[in-house]
Amino acid sequence: MTLIQWVADQSDESLFKIESRPGFVFTPVEGSFNKTLCSECGEYVFDRYVRMKDGKPLCIPCSGYANARTLGG
Numbered sequence: 115m116t117l118i119q120w121v122a123d124q125s126d127e128s129l130f131k132i133e134s135r136p137g138f139v140f141t142p143v144e145g146s147f148n149k150t151l152c153s154e155c156g157e158y159v160f161d162r163y164v165r166m167k168d169g170k171p172l173c174i175p176c177s178g179y180a181n182a183r184t185l186g187g
């Protein structure tokens with residue numbers, strides 16, 4: 115019997131000990147599908163593409179697409 119076969123034959127309970135970690139707080143990664151309404155045309159925009167102009171969220175076309183590109187956004 116190979117070592118790998120022996121390991122494969124063991125039950126999960128004999129190989130792993132599962133317990134909660136005291137004081138551990140799970141913080142989910144911020145979602146990448148959050149979206150915001152463009153204040154100009156009312157279209158939903160994924161947050162990573164939202165452009166702020168005069169304090170208002172805008173989609174890329176409403177914010178001026180050329181500027182958005184040169185800003186490296």
Ligand SMILES: [Zn+2]
Pocket residue numbers: 152153154155156157172173174175176177
């Ligand atoms: Zn827009």
